Amino acid sequence: MMQMTGADLIVKLLERQGISTIAGVPGGAALPMYDALSKSEKIHHVLCRHEQGAGFIAQGMARVSGRPEVCLASSGPGATNLITAIADAKLDSIPIIALTGQVPLSMIGTDAFQEVDTYGLTIPITKHNFLVRSAKELLTAIPAAFRIAMSDRPGPVLVDVPKDVQNQIVSFEEYPDVVVPDAAPSFDIGAIEEIAKMIEAAERPVLYLGGGVIHSGASQLAVTLAEQASLPTTMTLMALGAMPMDHPLSVGMLGMHGARYTNYVLEEADLLICVGARFDDRAIGKTAEFCPNAKIIHIDIDRSELHKVKTAHVAIAGDVGQVLSELLPRVKPQLRKRWLSHVESLKGRFPLAMPGVDNPRSPYGLIHAVASCLDDSAIITSDVGQHQMWVAQAYPFRRARQWLNSGGLGTMGFGFPAAIGAALAEPERTVVCFSGDGSLKMNIQEMATAAQENANVKIVLFNNQSLGLVHQQQNLFYGKRIMASRYERPTDFLKIAEGFGMRAVDLDPAPNPRAVLAEALNTPGPCLIHATIDPNEFVYPMVPPGAANSEMIG
Amino acid sequence: MSEQNTNLSEYIPDVPEHTGFKKVVLELGVANHPGVMSHICGLFARRAFNVEGILCMPVGSGETSRIWLLIFEDERLEKMIRQVEKLEDVLYVKQHDGEHPVFGRLDEFFK
Numbered sequence: 001m002m003q004m005t006g007a008d009l010i011v012k013l014l015e016r017q018g019i020s021t022i023a024g025v026p027g028g029a030a031l032p033m034y035d036a037l038s039k040s041e042k043i044h045h046v047l048c049r050h051e052q053g054a055g056f057i058a059q060g061m062a063r064v065s066g067r068p069e070v071c072l073a074s075s076g077p078g079a080t081n082l083i084t085a086i087a088d089a090k091l092d093s094i095p096i097i098a099l100t101g102q103v104p105l106s107m108i109g110t111d112a113f114q115e116v117d118t119y120g121l122t123i124p125i126t127k128h129n130f131l132v133r134s135a136k137e138l139l140t141a142i143p144a145a146f147r148i149a150m151s152d153r154p155g156p157v158l159v160d161v162p163k164d165v166q167n168q169i170v171s172f173e174e175y176p177d178v179v180v181p182d183a184a185p186s187f188d189i190g191a192i193e194e195i196a197k198m199i200e201a202a203e204r205p206v207l208y209l210g211g212g213v214i215h216s217g218a219s220q221l222a223v224t225l226a227e228q229a230s231l232p233t234t235m236t237l238m239a240l241g242a243m244p245m246d247h248p249l250s251v252g253m254l255g256m257h258g259a260r261y262t263n264y265v266l267e268e269a270d271l272l273i274c275v276g277a278r279f280d281d282r283a284i285g286k287t288a289e290f291c292p293n294a295k296i297i298h299i300d301i302d303r304s305e306l307h308k309v310k311t312a313h314v315a316i317a318g319d320v321g322q323v324l325s326e327l328l329p330r331v332k333p334q335l336r337k338r339w340l341s342h343v344e345s346l347k348g349r350f351p352l353a354m355p356g357v358d359n360p361r362s363p364y365g366l367i368h369a370v371a372s373c374l375d376d377s378a379i380i381t382s383d384v385g386q387h388q389m390w391v392a393q394a395y396p397f398r399r400a401r402q403w404l405n406s407g408g409l410g411t412m413g414f415g416f417p418a419a420i421g422a423a424l425a426e427p428e429r430t431v432v433c434f435s436g437d438g439s440l441k442m443n444i445q446e447m448a449t450a451a452q453e454n455a456n457v458k459i460v461l462f463n464n465q466s467l468g469l470v471h472q473q474q475n476l477f478y479g480k481r482i483m484a485s486r487y488e489r490p491t492d493f494l495k496i497a498e499g500f501g502m503r504a505v506d507l508d509p510a511p512n513p514r515a516v517l518a519e520a521l522n523t524p525g526p527c528l529i530h531a532t533i534d535p536n537e538f539v540y541p542m543v544p545p546g547a548a549n550s551e552m553i554g
Numbered sequence: 555m556s557e558q559n560t561n562l563s564e565y566i567p568d569v570p571e572h573t574g575f576k577k578v579v580l581e582l583g584v585a586n587h588p589g590v591m592s593h594i595c596g597l598f599a600r601r602a603f604n605v606e607g608i609l610c611m612p613v614g615s616g617e618t619s620r621i622w623l624l625i626f627e628d629e630r631l632e633k634m635i636r637q638v639e640k641l642e643d644v645l646y647v648k649q650h651d652g653e654h655p656v657f658g659r660l661d662e663f664f665k
Contacts (some may be wrong), residue, residue: 128641128643131589307633
């Protein structure tokens with residue numbers, strides 16, 4: 001018979017589940033859990049400067065490892081500060097476990113100090129959530145949280161634990177088993193045969209890969225399918241890296257900021273094979289005009305995604321890796337010389353324009369200069385805005401989980417703490433966070449965390465002293481009326497970084513910015529690399545929000 | 555940027571018409587604990603899906619409950635059911651026609 005407090009049980013269950021790093025911020029209602037953590041020899045606690053930073057550090061760890069990671073916060077403001085990071089994980093299907101302290105059971109509903117209805121607040125932004133009402137329930141709730149977070153379509157799970165439950169003594173015979181993901185749903189082989197026939201019969205097929213390919217670990221299978229059936233392949237923002245960007249069959253990222261030829265190839269497709277993607281509006285533009293001539297095959301583990309936006313001719317609910325494994329032996333090798341040479345000619349006529357690519361003081365040039373200092377082992381994160389789209393368009397991603405960004409929720413402030421998480425999870429890699437001056441300020445306090453942990457994170461800051469994508473849209477769609485998108489006063493980011501104990505270098509005054517960049521990227525430890533960018537550089541092409549992808553401007 | 559684009563404006567699609575007049579009854583088997591109703595009602599409320607009636611009682615030993623929902627048929631019904639089925643606490647969803655007797659004798663309490 002074992003006997004311990006709820007808080008000790010939580011820590012033991014996390015350890016048994018293989019958790020070795022937790023990001024969090026303590027507070028009154030979480031103190032018993034922190035006391036239990038002080039006794040753990042297996043778990044390293046990373047003290048963040050804001051709970052949102054803790055949430056994104058957990059996300060960064062989970063996005064590179066593919067397994068659930070944990071963040072911890074207190075009740076009330078601790079929990080509400082976590083909310084953005086949890087919602088972000090929901091939209092990008094990232095397995096994180098958010099543990100929150102709560103006021104004691106007897107005080108719930110009394111507007112007690114630092115009381116907020118964390119359970120109610122997080123219902124729509126979690127895959128599932130728990131309000132644990134006895135220490136005994138932890139024996140089922142904690143393992144269930146891990147199982148749910150990593151099974152089927154991954155996602156965030158929140159466990160809210162009142163302080164008295166953390167202190168309550170629980171007795172039990174043995175620990176619950178370490179949980180593993182549930183088996184993926186079984187699917188109909190008949191549908192696989194049908195897909196194979198449709199691919200064989202198609203004249204102008206396109207393979208459309210989404211983040212599900214990354215989550216499922218199916219990138220290699222997807223590339224093999226493309227090669228076997230000669231399928232031009234487009235990737236969503238979430239799938240970049242699934243197929244190497246320089247692969248001859250890659251037609252790059254589709255959607256609002258995809259290259260012209262990519263959207264034209266999709267326009268001409270007679271068969272669209274969607275694998276682990278969800279027809280997001282930023283990817284497909286106006287729904288009715290997306291792939292107007294194509295039959296649609298949709299493979300996704302989440303049945304509710306099938307037929308949600310576009311009605312599929314054949315839809316399979318299953319793990320994309322398992323489905324592709326069944327599909328590959330049934331797909332006849334084809335060369336498709338005509339279609340591929342047509343795709344090639346579209347690519348030649350309407351390529352992605354990258355003005356300034358040879359100039360490291362321009363957006364595309366800086367991205368290429370960074371890439372040329374790194375190999376494929378580096379992890380690249382981004383914040384949200386113009387720099388994110390430039391990186392998505394131009395960085396030579398070549399492997400799954402190389403690229404971490406906030407795709408669904410589009411959270412400014414994601415990139416830097418996610419990069420810290422990535423560096424904590426895989427300390428042997430260099431992690432580069434491309435950021436903008438607007439985004440970086442949203443979680444800039446985590447510079448202290450990066451310095452404390454000596455995380456190998458390099459921020460490459462595109463500073464245009466504005467909210468660039470807002471500025472761009474006001475220029476393009478709101479009659480050039482610039483409202484609240486320019487920062488009137490400059491910020492001295494170099495001083496800020498140094499104030500937090502981080503090294504900082506400035507490319508602006510450097511006679512040889514490439515050399516400064518290479519030295520900074522190749523020196524271990526956290527560093528801010530500052531570069532001024534012209535605020536009138538816009539991301540092109542651009543599909544106006546709500547318009548068809550064929551209506552690109554620029 | 556050239557002048558040609560200055561007249562562009564952001565295109566925002568209209569809200570589609572959804573609600574029909576035919577009624578449908580949904581039967582949900584759910585785990586019985588506080589919070590389950592919030593999970594389910596939230597899904598319908600967010601999408602402004604018209605729920606006309608709700609009945610909920612525990613079943614058997616009280617481990618599970620059964621929820622009956624009376625709703626208007628809507629082109630989004632299938633998608634809605636798939637979202638409900640995805641909830642961890644929902645064990646099954648069955649669809650019945652609007653004439654199902656479960657709501658039949660309730661009229662007298664709403665006079």
